[in-house]
Amino acid sequence: MDAPPRSDTLMRGDPLASLLEGPRARGAFMIRACFDPPWCVRVEDRAPLSIMLVVRGDAWVVPDEGEGLRLRAGDLAIARGPDPYRCADEPATPPQAVILPGGECSYPDGRSLKGHWDLGVRSWGDRLDGSTVLLIGTYMMRGEVNRRLLDALPPLLVLPSDAWECPLTPILAAETVRDEPGQEVVLDRLLDLLTITALRAWFSRPEAAAPAWYQALADPVVGRALRLLQDDPARPWTVAALAAEVGTSRAALARRFGELVGEPPMTYLTGCRLASAADRLRESDETLETIARHVGYGSAFALSSAFKRVYGVSPQEHRARLA
Structure with a gap:
């Protein structure tokens, strides 16, 4: 019996496969964020890539430069670092917390926020049944994401729920809050799969300016x-x-x-x-x-x-x- 073809052979001639082969999370930062308005979190973690999936309610993602984008339930946003941005119920809401490199959190005045907004396993915010719930996954190191992939993406993109189908949402929502042996590895692979699925959908859209x-x-x-x-x-x-x-x-x-x-x-x-x-x-x-x-x-x-x-x-x- 012939040996199965190697993955690098399969990717030859398929530039999109080569591009998407890059994301490989290692101990990624995964969290379920739950909020009631008004709420606003400023992200300054300098992470190369972050994904935000809205499970319930709606939210705004507002970069320091450029226009903010509104997310509704089922929408997904991808933010390419290292530039900071805000996630909020409304663009004008002032930050209540700051996310720093390594997943550290503080109040805007610099005081540590550690433990103050904890809601259980990988859950964070006001209350577990908040009106807005987001699943957030962050690649912590640049080496986890193909450099050519990062260069091919805009600083901020949104996939509306009517533009793609994501069967991973209930699985990711359930696995994010589990505390089982090997859970970090499970979440890393789920984040990779979510990222690849979203990017494949993005590159198929006419507004996705593919690299030269x-x-x-x-x-x-x-x-x-x-x-x-x-x-x-x-x-x-x-x-x-x-x-x-x-x-x-x-x-x-x-x-x-x-x-x-x-x-x-x-x-x-x-x-x-x-x-x-x-x-x-x-x-x-x-x-x-x-x-x-x-x-x-x-x-x-x-x-x-x-x-x-x-x-x-x-x-x-x-x-x-x-x-």
């Missing part, structure tokens, strides 16, 4: 070049070699790639290689030399220099933070 590289996949020349780079980033590519593979001249490929993708082929390749390296740092205990060889760098030093230039930390520091 995603749109460029429809081009017969640049699309093929993108797939070659995505499928085999470790290959010692040059623009000339890539042009030969897709049957065009080096100059023509460089010009058209830049026009459609917004960056040169080798810059795009660097992003693919470093994203792959970040995944391996998170998911394996491979040495940096081994990772460098797998993603197309000649040495651990070369990978480390490129990684720090783009991510702001060394590969070792990145791995240590995830640990």
Whole structure:
């Protein structure tokens, strides 16, 4: 019997699958928030991605810059960090609490709020039967979410209940307040599934401005070049070699790639290689030399220099933070 195809093979040629493969929560912050008006919480946790699902009532999500968006029962909002925003019953309601990095909470004047709004297992707010109930899931570290995915999203998006069907709501509502062995792992996987389901629905909508590289996949020349780079980033590519593979001249490929993708082929390749390296740092205990060889760098030093230039930390520091 033939072995089943690997997941990375299945994703070849499907850029959306590759994009959505990224979310992998590790000890995500999950909570059921219950409020009676007036209420307002300011979020300053700098998390890379947060999801808010309205179970009952309605709420506003108001960024510091840009217009607020209203959520009704069944609606879902995704906020891309690190910019702060407010969740409230009305846009003008002043904050009563501030969510800080690591899930810490305080009053607006800085006093600790720890324990004051606790309503039981992963429940927080005024009272359990409040008129507004939200399920909130937050990816705490940037490495848990594909960088290309974050770059493809607006700072704030809303999926109204009539635009998608979410069978996960009752399951997530029940599991959020359970206190069972292995519960964090269950919630992490549910959050991943909710995120992927929501983003798949979002990218199918006309107002979802897909990233340039995603749109460029429809081009017969640049699309093929993108797939070659995505499928085999470790290959010692040059623009000339890539042009030969897709049957065009080096100059023509460089010009058209830049026009459609917004960056040169080798810059795009660097992003693919470093994203792959970040995944391996998170998911394996491979040495940096081994990772460098797998993603197309000649040495651990070369990978480390490129990684720090783009991510702001060394590969070792990145791995240590995830640990």
